[in-house]
Amino acid sequence: MMLKVKLSSSRPTLLGALLLIGWGTHSHALTIHYDTTRSDAIRACDQLDYVGSREEALECYETLLSTSTGLEQADAAAALGDIRQANRLYRDAAANSNDPAIKTHWAQLYLQTHQTSDAEALFREALVYDANYLPARLGLAEAQSEGYGGRAREALTQITAENPDSVQALILLARIELELQNLPIARGLLNRALTEITAKKLPPLEIYALHAGADLLEDKPITPWVEKALEYNPLYGDVYSIPARYYIITYRYREAVDLYQKAVAVDPELAVAHRDLGINQLRINNLFAARYHLQQAYVKDPYDAMTVNTLRLLDDLDQMRVSSVDVPSAQDPDIVIGRVLIRLDTEDADALEPYVINLSVKAVQHFSEQYDFQLQRPMIVELYHDHDDFGVRTVSTPGVGLLGVTFGYLTAMDSPKARAAGDFHWGSTLWHEIAHVFTLEATNHRLPRWFSEGLSVYEEWNTGPLPSRELSMDMLAAIHANQLLPIEKLDEGFVRPSYNGQVQVSYMQAGLTSDFIAKRWGHEALVSMLKTFAKKQNTATALREAIDLEPQAFDTLFLEYLDQQYGSLLSTLEEYSAVEQQLARAIQLDDWLSVESLSADLIGRYPARIGDGNSYLVLAEAQRQQGNETAALETLLSWHQLGGHDPAVLLQIVQELRALERFDETVPVMESINWVMPYSADVHRWLGEHYLSVQKPDLAHREFNALLGLQSDSTAVAHFGMARAAMLNNEQDKARRQVLYSLESAPFYRPAQQLLLSLSAGE
Amino acid sequence: MNNAWLKSALIQRLRTVVLEWFTRGNQLLKQLALSMLLGLLALPVWAENYAVVVTGLGGDAAYSKQFADTGSAVFDALQTLDIEDDRIVFLDESSTRDSIIGAIEAATKRLAQTDSGVFSLFLIGHGNADTQGWRFNVSGPDLNTQDIVAALNPLSSVQQLVVLAASASGAALDALVQPGRVVVSATKSGGEINAVRFPVFFAEALRTAESDYDRNEILTTSEAFRFAQARTVEYYEQQNLLAPEHARLKGDNSADIPLALLGSLKNASEEPEVAALLATRLVLEGQFKVLKDAKSDMATADYYRELEELLLRIARLQQSIDLATGWSENDAES
Structure with missing residues (x-):
């Protein structure tokens, strides 16, 4: 197994960091430069690249590298993918210079090599020389937009107000608005950018790709934009990979994979597309294809931490134990209604598996009925005992502070071992995530984020293994301060939070909203909304069809409901x-x-x-x-x-x-312990004995099986417990096998000896 | 008093059993019979056991009591090995560096007169480490790693067990490890300086049958260590604390160094009938170990068939032993 050390994007010192990393060559990737600070000579090379004359462009950059000096030479090295040389040349150029352009171009090199925080620091240094230096302000906003805060949006809104002709600002802001699915605003920005592009003779490729993304979000064919882009540059693979991003933020990973495949077919050198193709193949459980494309990405860009970490995760996945469970119908045990594949780290698989199976089966039975949807393919449940592995699994998913994540039929989360004891209620998290599987797949991923999260929180509160429905003090304060978002804008609270803690507040608000709808109009109103979303309708339409209310009217009623529920506390x-x-x-x-x-x-x-x-x-x-x-x-x-x-x-x-x-x-309290910290031998042993004493052999078996999995206690006791559970189920052969296992590890264990003797006498 | 009576009964019984094996056992068992015979007779449980148990300075009443309790648990456990009273020495909080070294030297002199033996040293208390090595805190000058190494040096021909149930004791591990010696430390290094919980659980292991994982009524060093280590880990997990101590065990044969006899073995008298039954039990246990070792070379069905047959014999014999010794379910913890 490879080491689990993750590449870090943090930078210990500003100027030393690049030296610490053994940078070498990097495959050439098309980057569109909208700023006018590049020299005329290098812009001439850029133009060749923009239209797909790659060989000529490379020759042009090589000529400049050998003939020019200073910033131009560094830009040429960066364009050629010679990162080490580019870094050295930028550093030399920056020495004894107060030119913000040098720091800005150098920062772009950091962005190109995925070191965002380092890039941010260099952009800030450029702004020290000139506080209004537009390329640095734009670079900083771009770096910030790679996080998920609202700062980039604010900065770009201000920049576009001050510089309405800045193509880069318009495009960056359009990207953010598209992520928020504010399509009319995004299209308006793109159209403005297109006008400026034409006037400035810059390439329209990125604008075409973003328009394609907007079309994709509106369920329109993207072919017209693709044709235009490929006509301009036949090697422009990003015309597929940029829109694919909008499939991902709407959880349509299978469709995203299709687009990334087209992207790498058009431009096999597109490292980021190979990486994202690999990551998303992994999300739909295509492990072999994922490995192939991630390896391709690594060959082309070995500095991408996401690629390296995901490849390491794949190595770890190979070591995990996978078990398969057919879920019977709650009404008729002979009918199988779904299959669950459970992937657990071998170290805690035995201890966790009985509980994961138990809860997964209950969840599939419950949600199938609750949302009138049957699983169409196996559902995969993964629990990671290393939080870093889980982090890698969730990479590139918008949102923060997650305990679990669901990619359609695949759910991944921390195992209780990944965090300090009692840090989270893992049973409740698993219930929440499995609810996502159903709501996402029932709508083919067409529901807004708020509704998906809202239903999962609603199910956690009403049907999950934890009875709590506590609202945090932050949530109460947000209600009190009128910080809740209108229902039509609630997704923004998840995707682009504007204040600290808004994501958590939005979870609560979404849950309360779903809970309110179910209480006021019945659970069927939620199912009706789900079905409306599946027909590609928006929140307003879903509300109208389910409860005959406009969003604004709903917001009013919802606030009244909150006032009834929490008014006295809030006041x-x-x-x-x-x-x-x-x-x-x-x-x-x-x-x-x-x-x-x-x-x-x-x-x-x-x-x-x-x-x-x-x-x-x-x-x-x-x-x-x-x-x-x-x-x-x-x-x-x-x-x-x-x-x-x-x-x-x-x-x-x-x-x-x-x-x-x-x-x-004692029993329910002990059961609660296992949903938080299932690693107490004493609890499993006691519960196992208790369930035997009350003639519940299946539960007893579960407990002794978990005890066995802890590997810190006597395996003899665990096998003997399972033997007695088998006896209660009249499974003599199984009991004999288990008692032999018990005595195999402890040959003088008297209770097991007595059972073996009685089994032998019974023959 | 010593356990020669049981050893004698065992030799008698082995003669019979080995002969029986050669006439009815399969080829594999025949080949392994002799090594089993020799192995059983070489077990440290039959050797003369000497021990020095020391409790260091507590510093406050709670620690003094805790160390005294742990020391008593060790002392009581070692007594069950049927050691003659003066072979085990218990030095309390008033002990000094010189008295500890003197006790080890006295044991050394007596061990020199035997053909086989086991010497155990238990240091229970506080410790600290610096660039010179580990120090065990006692009244007056501390006992340091060099003192322990020098005192144990003449014992190189006998099996040794050194248990450092004290803070920072991991610092002494490398200096003490050598062939024929098992070393247990409560911490993995000298940097783990907090007072340790491991000794408390080690003492618990000596008092409960739960730690006798194979239920053979001989609690070995490896079983006690496993129990105490698991309980220590569980303790810190339950307290939601990062564990400040990580116990270590180094050296071979920890599974063969006994710390206590339990159950019917503990209660066994010198009656010839009981001795014969216990001797047979030990032989069957030897057969069981041989069969388990042969598992990977046997067909699964054959292995479990022979295992079941052997386990049934052991179970029936155990019933006879319990009848003869008056052992009852009430004597068992689990």
């Missing part, structure tokens, strides 16, 4: 905060009587708050400090029933319940 948020401060002071003073009273007050104001900063645990501690152990335990049980799932607290509850021999109440 006293400041008071809530003041009580929290009093509580903190009382804790510092060990004034447990006041702590009890204040924490109970906070719980009364907002009972659903069970996560960070909740008052239940404080109240329990206050009760304990005053000698009221019984009340403390009851407080913790209330917290658990509302969805509290801190594993350390759950273990504490379990210990207390067991000490009190309240075994029936």
Whole structure:
């Protein structure tokens, strides 16, 4: 297995970074330069490249490399893909010079080699020399647009206002508007850019490709733009790969793969298209094709961290264990309604697999019925115990702070081992992601992001393994501050957040919206909307057809609903905060009587708050400090029933319940532990014994199987447990096999000896 | 008192069993019979066991108590190996560098008079490391790595176990490892300086049958280490803390160095009937190990058929032993 060290895009020092990386040659890629700071000689070479005369263009650049000096020579080396030489020449040119153009061109080299933060720093250095230097401002905005913040949009809006003829600004802003699916605005910007291009005799290729992207988002054929572009430059593969991006942001990975295949057919040297083709083949589980194209991308551009990391991920995928489960219908076990392929890291496969299977089967049964959709191909569920691997799996997907991601039929997420114990409720995350599989595939990925996330959050709250429906304090503050987006603009909160934490707020808003619709008009209204989206309709139409409301009217009703649900809390948020401060002071003073009273007050104001900063645990501690152990335990049980799932607290509850021999109440708490931290041998062993004692052999088998998978405890106990579960199911052969396995690892294990003797006597 | 009675019974029983194997066992088992016989007789469980158990300075009452509890657990466990009372020495918090070295030297002199033996050293307490190596904190000058190496040097001909149940003890690992010696440290390096939890779980391993993974009623060093290491990892996971300690075990034969006898072996008397049964059990265990070693060379069906047959014999024999020793389910933990 290869090392899991990921290439980093961060830069330790500005000028030293390029020297640290052993840069060499890089295949020639067509880059369109809209700025006028390039020399006339190099622009003449560029023109040859723009029309597809690649050989002539390369000769032209080579001539300039050997005959010119300074910035022109560096630009020639960069155009030829000789990164090392270009870097040296830019550095030499920058020495003792205050010319912002040099820093800007040098920064472009960093952008070309995917070192965005380094590029940003150099653009900023250029702006130190000239704060209004347009190419550097544009470069900075371009670098920022590779992240997902709203800064680039703001900057570009300002630049286009100040410089309405800047082609590059218009194009960069159009790209962002297209990502937000603001198509009329994007088209307007592109048309303005096209006018400027014609006047300035610049190539229209990128504009054609972006128009094709807009057409694609409107479900129109892109052929006219493709024909125009290829007529201008027969090697312009980006006319396919640029629109493919808009398939990806609308989750249509299979269609994106088709376009990337066309892109590399037109220009086999297009490293980024090979990379994106590989990444998206991986998303639709075509592992071999993915590896081929990623290797092609690596040969052409070995400096792309996304390519290198994904190739490493492929090596790791080869080591993962894949199991297959046929899902029976909930009504008729003889009917198979779908197949699930589960890919788990071998290190925690045994411990996790029984739970993943259990939840996946339930989810497929539930969502098939809930959304009137049957899986058309196997669903793949992947859990990564290395968060870096999961990160690579999610690369290039818009959005931040994800725990899981779904690419159509493929769902990937962190395994509980990837994070600190109790950091997230993995069962709830898996439920959320599988809901995506159904809603995305039921609409052929035609639903807006807000609705897909909204339905998943709605399902998490109403049918998932965690009963919690806590709104974060950030969400409450956002409601209070009127920061919620109108339903028609809710996608912007996910794709281009304008304030810190807006993505999480948008998740909550989407979930509340779906929940409100289901409560007010019934779950069938959500299904109706889903079907309307599948017919390529927008949010306004979906609302109209499902609940006969215009978006604005819906927004009004939704805000009224929020006011009914949370109005009293929202109107006293400041008071809530003041009580929290009093509580903190009382804790510092060990004034447990006041702590009890204040924490109970906070719980009364907002009972659903069970996560960070909740008052239940404080109240329990206050009760304990005053000698009221019984009340403390009851407080913790209330917290658990509302969805509290801190594993350390759950273990504490379990210990207390067991000490009190309240075994029936222990079981659900232990089950909750496994959905957060399924690696406790004691929990699996206890639950296994419990399920045997109440004649539930399948659940007992699940627990002992998980115990076996932990590999930190006696395998003899686990096999013996499975043997007894088999006995309860009247599976004598299986029981004999398991008891032999048990004794094979512990030949003097008396309980297993006795079972073997009884099985032998029974013959 | 020593375990010669059991060794004698074992030799008697082995004669019979090996003969039986040669007449009815398959060719593979015949070939392995002799090595099994020799292997069983060479097990350290039959050797004379000497030990020095030291608890270092606690620094505060809680640690002093914890170290004393752990030391007692080790002492009690080693007693079950039927060691003569004066072969195991327990030095409490008042011990000094000189008294520890003296105790090791005394054991060395006695071991020199035997043809085989095992010497174990347990250092339970706080430690620290610097460029000179690891130091075990005791009253007066600390006991350092060089002291331990020098004191153990004359014992090179006997099997040794050194357990450094103390902070930063990983710093001494490389200096102590040598052929014929198993070394356990509570940390992987001298940089892990926090007070360690590993010894607490090591003591727990000596007190519970749960750590006897193969349930043969002989708790070995490797089993106790596995148990304690797993519990330590689980402890930090449950506390949601990055583990500041990573125990290490180096050296061969840790699976053959016993720390305690459990269950019927622990309770066994010198009655000839019980001795004969236990001897037979040990022989069957030897057969079991031979069969397991041969697994990869056998057809799966043949292997499990022979395994089942052997396991049934072991199970029936165990019933007889339990009857003879008065062992009952109530004596078992799991």
